[in-house]
Amino acid sequence: xxxxWFDKKVFIAGLSKSGCAAAEYLxxxxxDCYLSEFKAAEDKDKETIENLEKQGIHVETGGHSDxxxxxxxxxxxxxxxxxxxxxxxxxxxxxIPFIGEVELAYKETLSPFIAITGxxxxxxxxxxxxxxxxxxxxxxxxxNIGVPPTTLLDKKHDFLVCEMSSYQCELCPxxxxxxxxxxxxxxxxxxxxxxxxxxxxxxxxxxxxEKAPAFAVFNGTDKKVSEFAxxxxxxxxCFAKEYDKNCCYVKGxxxxxxxxxxxxxxxxxxxxxxxxxxxxxxxMCAVIVSKLxxxxxxxxxxQIKSFKAVEHRIEYVAQNxxxxxxNDSKSTTTTATIVAINAFPDKSIxxxxxxxxxxxxxxxxxxxxxQSVNKVVLLGEAKERFKQNLKEHGYNEIIEAxxxxxxxxxxxxxxxxxxxxxxxxxxxxxxxxxxxxxxxFKKYVLTKI
Numbered sequence: 001x002x003x004x005w006f007d008k009k010v011f012i013a014g015l016s017k018s019g020c021a022a023a024e025y026l027x028x029x030x031x032d033c034y035l036s037e038f039k040a041a042e043d044k045d046k047e048t049i050e051n052l053e054k055q056g057i058h059v060e061t062g063g064h065s066d067x068x069x070x071x072x073x074x075x076x077x078x079x080x081x082x083x084x085x086x087x088x089x090x091x092x093x094x095x096i097p098f099i100g101e102v103e104l105a106y107k108e109t110l111s112p113f114i115a116i117t118g119x120x121x122x123x124x125x126x127x128x129x130x131x132x133x134x135x136x137x138x139x140x141x142x143x144n145i146g147v148p149p150t151t152l153l154d155k156k157h158d159f160l161v162c163e164m165s166s167y168q169c170e171l172c173p174x175x176x177x178x179x180x181x182x183x184x185x186x187x188x189x190x191x192x193x194x195x196x197x198x199x200x201x202x203x204x205x206x207x208x209x210e211k212a213p214a215f216a217v218f219n220g221t222d223k224k225v226s227e228f229a230x231x232x233x234x235x236x237x238c239f240a241k242e243y244d245k246n247c248c249y250v251k252g253x254x255x256x257x258x259x260x261x262x263x264x265x266x267x268x269x270x271x272x273x274x275x276x277x278x279x280x281x282x283x284m285c286a287v288i289v290s291k292l293x294x295x296x297x298x299x300x301x302x303q304i305k306s307f308k309a310v311e312h313r314i315e316y317v318a319q320n321x322x323x324x325x326x327n328d329s330k331s332t333t334t335t336a337t338i339v340a341i342n343a344f345p346d347k348s349i350x351x352x353x354x355x356x357x358x359x360x361x362x363x364x365x366x367x368x369x370x371q372s373v374n375k376v377v378l379l380g381e382a383k384e385r386f387k388q389n390l391k392e393h394g395y396n397e398i399i400e401a402x403x404x405x406x407x408x409x410x411x412x413x414x415x416x417x418x419x420x421x422x423x424x425x426x427x428x429x430x431x432x433x434x435x436x437x438x439x440x441f442k443k444y445v446l447t448k449i
Contacts, residue, residue: 003107006030011069011096013038013087014078015045015061018101021148022076023057025108034068037061038087064090072096076104079144079167100171102162105142105149111157113175114139114289115213117164117203118183118225120336124274124310125183125282126163132290132303133159139293144168159293166202179292180206180213181285182229184222186335200224207232217288219281220247237292239284248284255284257291267301274309276343312438314340314422318449322415323350325445328422329438333358334365337424341372348416350375352407355425355437357382365424366393374416375399379407381429404430408444 008031012023015037023033035052037045041061049059060068064087069075075091075098091098099107106113116126126141133139142149143162152160159178185200207216207228218229220241229236235246237259242249248257248266255266266287272280283304290300309315312329319325328340332355341349351373366389369376378386379401387398399414401407411419421441431437 007032008073009034009071011036011072011075011091013064013075013081015039015041015048015059016078016080017146018148018150019076019078020048020052021150022101022104023052024055025104025150025153026076027055027057033057034072035059036064036068038064038081038085066090069096070094074099076101077171079165079171083170098171099173100168101148101150102143102164102168103172103175105153105160106172106175108150109153109156109160111152111160112178114159114161114179114181114293115143115164115175115177115206116162116181116183116285117166117169117206118181118219119186119333120339121183121278121282122163122165123330124279124313125181125285126161127310128282128286128304128307129289130161131307132286132295132300133161133293135299135303136295137293164206166199169205170202172205174211175206176211177206177213179215179217179289181217181289182207182219182225183282183285184219184335185224186333204228207234209233215292217285219285220249221281237288239288240281248287250280250284255280255287257287257297259291264297266297267304271301271305273305273307275314276339278339278342279314312434314343314420315438315442317442317445320412320449322417323412323419324417325412325419325449326421327438327441327445328420329427329434329441331422331424332426332434334360334362334424337422338365338368340420340422341368344418344420345372347418348374349418349420350377350411350414350416352377352379352401352411352419352421353386353424354378354380354382354401354407355423355427356380356429357385357425359385362386362389363393366390366395369393370395373397375411375414377401377407377411379404380423380425382425386424404440405444408441408448412448 010031012035023035027033077098130141137158139159141161144165145163212234216236218238219225220238237246239248253269256263315327317325317327331337375397377399399410427434427437
């Protein structure tokens with residue numbers, strides 16, 4: 001239900017896309033907005049700050065002042081601010097309720113949400129669902145994909161297809177999606193959530209009994225997710241595994257959808273245009289959602305065939321007479337890199353890894369590299385720990401790079417069919433974010449081909 005915002009003071013934490021979008025939306029509805037950024041302003045922030053202030057939005061940088069916080073009716077928090085930060089203590093001291101930008105959008109629209117969460121594959125699945133639905137519906141992709149949903153509230157949409165990180169799930173106490181999807185789960189964001197159990201619970205909040213979605217969609221092959229699905233009481237569908245009733249699965253090189261036991265052919269696996277077993281899972285999830293939204297199999301298949309891989313997700317960049325080169329800069333976890341390696345079965349691979357180390361366990365990644373990767377090029381802050389762990393697992397085909405460009409040069413000197421940039425690390429030792437990292441990778445590769 002929409003609130004009346006006129007003259008209400010709202011505190012917005014974070015000069016991020018979502019923070020700016022929330023401030024601009026609330027300001028347009030008459031709220032008195034105070035946007036606060038803990039970090040000092042940089043040159044790149046100048047234009048953003050000037051634009052906000054021209055609209056009458058108060059902006060401060062370099063800390064969260066009591067003046068901005070006190071007497072606020074509500075706080076809208078950036079998903080990048082961990083619950084352990086002092087700002088949350090201040091909000092509690094002043095008895096100010098807080099939510100995230102996605103929750104704000106949910107409360108301000110009548111458009112039904114399709115929410116996609118999980119550790120890996122969220123962006124591809126979100127984009128694919130939006131692409132399939134766009135044949136018959138107005139269903140823009142938004143959320144963690146880089147489009148704040150509050151920027152889409154100017155009109156009623158048939159659906160809002162929303163990628164939701166664990167941070168965003170944590171800050172959405174009342175969101176009740178029409179469809180919620182849980183793609184998979186693996187170790188990530190331990191520090192932010194203060195433990196793995198809290199990380200899982202954050203994602204599981206989308207399926208809480210008191211706000212259960214009309215339909216829940218789960219990965220039938222992910223151990224943690226499928227165990228959770230078994231206990232789930234609402235109407236559910238599972239993908240990547242055949243069940244007696246509601247599911248989507250591969251059988252005989254075809255993707256099938258089954259509801260209440262009746263199986264329907266949807267598309268041949270050979271017609272799926274994105275690489276890897278993990279992407280077949282993303283497609284199966286998208287098929288379930290599209291069917292629940294009322295689409296016919298032929299139209300779903302047609303839309304899948306026309307889908308292009310999402311940028312920075314096992315994205316084909318170029319090839320020369322020796323290599324095909326792929327950009328998987330979105331891979332910030334070991335699990336994501338394992339998925340990327342698995343996308344190239346029976347191919348010789350040179351893998352570029354490294355960046356800011358998340359300090360997660362490397363055992364599974366090292367075993368996968370030992371089984372499937374011909375050469376590894378290491379770079380960045382994580383280089384030494386990755387090298388040590390690989391050697392402890394008996395893998396010695398390691399090349400060390402002095403710089404980002406040197407890593408690409410060394411990878412292109414190898415003789416393997418695939419050059420795969422899948423860092424398994426955060427980007428912040430050298431880049432602003434994974435998008436910046438991926439753009440620089442592609443730009444440099446194209447100067448060498």
